[in-house]
Amino acid sequence: xxxxxxxxxxxxxxxLTISGIVMGIxxxxxxxxxxxxxxxxxxxxxxxxxxxVQVGDANGGAFSGGYMSxxxxxxVRQVEGVAAAFPSVGVVAKPGSTNVVTFGIPDYITNYSxxxxxxxxxxxxxxxxRWVTDASRYEVVLGSSxxxxxxxQVGDAIYLPVRPSDAPPGFINHRFTVVGVLNRTLTAPDSxxxxxxxxxxxxxxxxxxxxxxxxxxxxxLISGIVAYGKPxxxxxxxxxxxxxxxxxxxxxxxxxxxxTFKSGGAVFTFITTAAALLAxxxxxxxxVNTMIxxxxxxxxxxxxxxxxxxxxxxxxxxxxxxxxxxxxxGGVIGFLLGVALTVALxxxxxxxxxxxxxxxxxxxxxxxxxxxxxxxxxxxxxRAARMDPVTALRSx
Amino acid sequence: xxxxxxxxxxxxxxDPVHGVTALAGVDLKVDQGEFVAVVxxxxxxxxxxxxxxxxxxxxxxxxxxxxxxxxxxxxERQRAELRSHRIxxxxxxxxxxxxxxxxxxxxxxLRYSKGDRRAARARAEALLAEVGLADRANHRPTxxxxxxxxxxxxxxxxxxxxxxxxxxxxxxxxxxxxxxxLLGLMRRINLESSVTFLIVTHDLELAARTDxxxxxxxxxxxxxxxxxx
Numbered sequence: 001x002x003x004x005x006x007x008x009x010x011x012x013x014x015x016l017t018i019s020g021i022v023m024g025i026x027x028x029x030x031x032x033x034x035x036x037x038x039x040x041x042x043x044x045x046x047x048x049x050x051x052x053v054q055v056g057d058a059n060g061g062a063f064s065g066g067y068m069s070x071x072x073x074x075x076v077r078q079v080e081g082v083a084a085a086f087p088s089v090g091v092v093a094k095p096g097s098t099n100v101v102t103f104g105i106p107d108y109i110t111n112y113s114x115x116x117x118x119x120x121x122x123x124x125x126x127x128x129x130r131w132v133t134d135a136s137r138y139e140v141v142l143g144s145s146x147x148x149x150x151x152x153q154v155g156d157a158i159y160l161p162v163r164p165s166d167a168p169p170g171f172i173n174h175r176f177t178v179v180g181v182l183n184r185t186l187t188a189p190d191s192x193x194x195x196x197x198x199x200x201x202x203x204x205x206x207x208x209x210x211x212x213x214x215x216x217x218x219x220x221l222i223s224g225i226v227a228y229g230k231p232x233x234x235x236x237x238x239x240x241x242x243x244x245x246x247x248x249x250x251x252x253x254x255x256x257x258x259x260t261f262k263s264g265g266a267v268f269t270f271i272t273t274a275a276a277l278l279a280x281x282x283x284x285x286x287x288v289n290t291m292i293x294x295x296x297x298x299x300x301x302x303x304x305x306x307x308x309x310x311x312x313x314x315x316x317x318x319x320x321x322x323x324x325x326x327x328x329x330g331g332v333i334g335f336l337l338g339v340a341l342t343v344a345l346x347x348x349x350x351x352x353x354x355x356x357x358x359x360x361x362x363x364x365x366x367x368x369x370x371x372x373x374x375x376x377x378x379x380x381x382x383r384a385a386r387m388d389p390v391t392a393l394r395s396x
Numbered sequence: 397x398x399x400x401x402x403x404x405x406x407x408x409x410x411d412p413v414h415g416v417t418a419l420a421g422v423d424l425k426v427d428q429g430e431f432v433a434v435v436x437x438x439x440x441x442x443x444x445x446x447x448x449x450x451x452x453x454x455x456x457x458x459x460x461x462x463x464x465x466x467x468x469x470x471x472e473r474q475r476a477e478l479r480s481h482r483i484x485x486x487x488x489x490x491x492x493x494x495x496x497x498x499x500x501x502x503x504x505x506l507r508y509s510k511g512d513r514r515a516a517r518a519r520a521e522a523l524l525a526e527v528g529l530a531d532r533a534n535h536r537p538t539x540x541x542x543x544x545x546x547x548x549x550x551x552x553x554x555x556x557x558x559x560x561x562x563x564x565x566x567x568x569x570x571x572x573x574x575x576x577x578l579l580g581l582m583r584r585i586n587l588e589s590s591v592t593f594l595i596v597t598h599d600l601e602l603a604a605r606t607d608x609x610x611x612x613x614x615x616x617x618x619x620x621x622x623x624x625x
Contacts, residue, residue, distance in 0.1 A: 309480025
C-alpha cells in the first residue's frame with residue numbers, strides 16, 4: 001500500500017516511467033506473439049516430418065511438387081523397416097492467384113489417406129463432421145483457418161480449387177461438400193482442404209497445363225509418398241535404404257528436415273529477443289532514472305527508517321519492490337495493449353491471423369517486466385540501503 | 397545496572413590532524429527512568445552524542461553500553477535490532493512519512509521488528525489516546541498541526557516499548573504552549589512507564605524542568621547537575 005502511495009505521489013513521473021515499460025512490453029508481446037505463431041507452425045513441422053520419411057521424385061525431391069508413379073508406393077512398402085506408406089497428392093487451393101505474399105502456409109488441397117493417422121506423430125482431430133474415405137467423391141474436410149476464411153461449415157458447399165479473380169482460361173473447379181472441419185492445430189493442416197486420394201488426383205490432372213491434360217493418366221500419378229518406420233527403426237537410415245532400393249525416388253532424411261525447421265525457428269526467437277532488448281533499453285532506463293530520483297528525494301525517509309530499526313535488507317527490499325511494481329504495472333498494461341492489438345489484427349485476418357498469444361508468452365512478458373523493473377531498480381536500491389543513517393537524517 | 401553508560405566516548409570527524417573532535421572522552425551514566433536534558437551550544441557535541449547513543453554512529457573511541465550491552469561488539473544488523481527494540485527516537489522535524497496516516501506512522505517501527513501485530517495495534521490505539529489524538533488516527537501529517545505531528549512522533553517512539561527514548565530538539569519546531577504540552581506528555585510517560593528520556597535541547601527553561609541537566613562544551617562534559625523535583 002505504501003509503495004502505491006509513493007508511486008502516486010509523483011503521478012506524472014510514475015506514468016512516464018510506466019509508459020516506458022508499457023512500450024517495451026507492448027513490443028515484446030506483439031513481436032513475441034508473431035514469433036509464437038511461427039514457432040507453433042514450425043513445431044508442427046518438426047513433429048510431423050521428424051517421425052516420417054518424405055519420398056519424392058528423384059528429379060524433384062520431397063517438396064518439389066513433382067509427380068511420380070503411383071506404383072512406386074508398393075516398392076516403398078517393400079523396403080525393410082517400413083511399417084506403412086501412403087500416397088501424397090497435393091495441389092494449391094488458389095492457383096494463379098497474384099496474392100502470393102504470405103506469412104504463413106498458403107491454402108492447399110491434399111489427399112487424406114484413411115489409416116495414416118495411426119502412424120503419424122501429428123494427430124489430427126475433427127471439430128465437427130466426419131472424415132473423407134477412399135470412396136468419397138467431391139467431399140472435403142477443411143482445416144480450421146480454411147473453413148474460417150471461406151465461412152464454411154459442415155454441410156456447406158465450396159468450389160475447389162478456389163477461383164482466383166485472375167483465373168487463367170481453362171481453369172476448372174468442382175463443387176465439394178464440406179463433411180468435416182478440423183480442430184485448430186496452429187500449423188499446416190489449418191490451411192488445408194482434405195479430399196479423397198481419387199479427388200486429389202482429379203484436381204492434380206486438372207492443374208496440369210492445358211496442353212497436357214487428357215494425355216496423362218492422372219490416376220497413376222502421385223506427388224509423393226509418406227513412409228512410416230516400424231518401432232525402433234532409425235528413420236534417417238530408412239530414408240537411405242529407400243533411396244538405395246527404390247529407383248527414381250529421393251527420400252529426405254527426417255533429421256535434415258527437422259534441422260531446417262529449427263533453424264527457421266531460430267529466426268523468430270531472434271525477433272523475440274530483439275523485442276526484449278528494445279524493452280530492456282526503453283523501460284530499463286526509465287526505471288533507473290525514476291528510482292534514482294526516488295531515492296534522492298527520500299533520503300530522510302531512508303534515514304528515519306534506519307533509525308527506527310530498518311536493516312539494510314529491509315530498505316533494499318522496499319525499493320526493489322517499488323521498482324518491481326513499476327515493472328509489473330507497466331508489464332500488465334503493455335501486455336494487455338499488445339493482446340488487444342493482436343486480437344484486433346487477427347480478427348481482421350480471415351485465416352485466423354499471424355499472432356498467437358500463449359500462456360508462455362504471457363509469463364515471459366510479465367516476468368520480464370518485473371525482472372526489468374527490479375533489475376533496473378537494483379543499483380538505486382543498493383544505494384539507498386547502504387546510506388549512512390545520520391547523513392540521511394540530516395539531509396535537506 | 398544503568399540504562400545507559402558512556403565510557404570515554406570520543407568522536408572525530410575527518411582526519412586526526414585537520415579534523416574536528418566532536419566528543420572528547422565523555423563518561424556518563426544514566427539510570428533507568430531518569431529524565432535527562434543535554435544542553436550546550438551548537439557544535440558542543442550534543443547531537444553527536446545522541447547519534448552514538450542511538451547506535452546511528454560508531455564512535456572513534458570509547459564505549460556505549462545499553463543495559464550492559466557493549467554496542468561496539470555488535471554488527472550492523474544487531475545494532476539495528478537493538479535500535480528497533482530498545483530505543484525510541486523523537487526528531488526536531490517530526491519526520492513523519494507524508495504518505496502514511498498517523499496510525500500507520502506510529503506502527504512503522506513494527507515493520508522492522510518481530511512481535512504480536514494485533515497487540516501492537518491495540519498499543520498504538522492506546523498511545524494515540526495517551527497523546528490525545530485518538531480522533532486523528534486516519535489523518536495524514538499534512539492534516540495535523542506541528543504539535544500534533546510531534547505527539548504522533550512521540551507515540552511512534554514508544555510503540556516498541558523501548559527502555560530509552562532519545563529526543564533531538566523535540567520542541568524545536570513548536571511554540572511555547574505546545575512545548576509545555578509535549579514536555580508534560582513525555583514527563584507523564586516517563587513517570588508512568590519508567591522509560592528513560594535523554595533530550596538534547598537549546599532551551600534552558602525546558603532543561604530546568606528535567607531530573608538532570610548535562611552540559612557539553614567543545615566535546616567535553618563540563619557539568620552534570622541533578623535538579624530538584
